[in-house]
Amino acid sequence: METCIVEGNISVKAVLLGKKRKVHKILVDAKKKDKDTAFILHKAKEAQVDITYMKREEIDALATGKTHGGIIAYCGQRKYQNLEELVNKKQVFLALVEGVEDPFNFGYVLRTLYAAGCDGVLVPLRNWTTAADVVTRASAGASEY
Template sequence: MENNMTDEMIVGRNSVMEAIKSGRVNKILLAKGDRQGSIREVIGVAKEKGILIQDVDIKKINDLAKGLRHQGVLAYVAPVEYVELEDILAKAEAAGQPPFIVLLDELEDPHNLGAILRTADAAGVHGVLIPKRRSCPLSATVAKTSAGAVEYVPVAKIGNVAQTIKELQRLGMWVVGADMDGDKDYYEADLTGPLVLVIGSEGKGIGRLTKEVCDFLVRIPMQGKINSLNASVAGSILMYESMKQRQIK
């Protein structure tokens, strides 16, 4: 019998296939050399959905499965289902509000992601976008840090960040990136209306290509010796500034 192992891992071909169909899988581990029967269908559906597949020695899966019958496949899963970008836009429309979206450019720390989701819920953000690759996925750590906000803030996985930004711009949204070399201080910018706030990764910030397609960049003024803020802190400042401006307008 196939079983869920923890809230982050699932083993067995049928269980993994169902998790893939539900949109909860972050990454799949496959035993090297095993490509017969139903495993081929698992691989095909996973590739269609853009899920990362990693070939590993079967010993690694044995160690992780801790005696459960895994059939050469293990999946890391999110605590909630991911949504599509269209679902986030529909949520804003149903509320009669201009879309308010946060896009995380290769954020890798689960504690930062959880904190951002918590603030996003409090600040009225309609959804959060994360890249499929080189980005922290939803996990039990994210869920715990979010204090339950992961249940209320929809999260969508996206492909190419620059292409997604251009698509949102075509839909009439303004895209504002947080960067220490920004054009203006964040409180001088208009953060109302259909808005996408782009927050960069820890240490590196927003990528060069992402900066180039943003409509403009804003900076958070700093007077101390440190020249950058934690990603979740920077995100919180900008989300609350946008909320304040929306309430005043």
């Protein structure tokens, strides 16, 4: 089972709400008290996700970056939709994205397409798993929807 880490409120919330990947565990700063975090933890409890409260320094040691804001999630691989699921709508907006190699750029493209109302993205076969956190953060969570 391949696991990825997503960091920050926006990314963790998107993974929970998008329901395209299993969230195994959420680590949160025990002192983190804000409305967005409360919402995330509420949704995590609804989904029966294990929540571990830790010191900020412990989360810093586990995170890949320093902009996690005190919350990270361990997630499984993303589940993708079949093309048949998307084309059964009356009107469908699909985009073909080729030639993007940088995970930040890929995330920016996904965020733009999501904002434009895109239903699905067709991409060449490539494993973005190792860059899941970067793509999720760069897309402001849109990659999970």
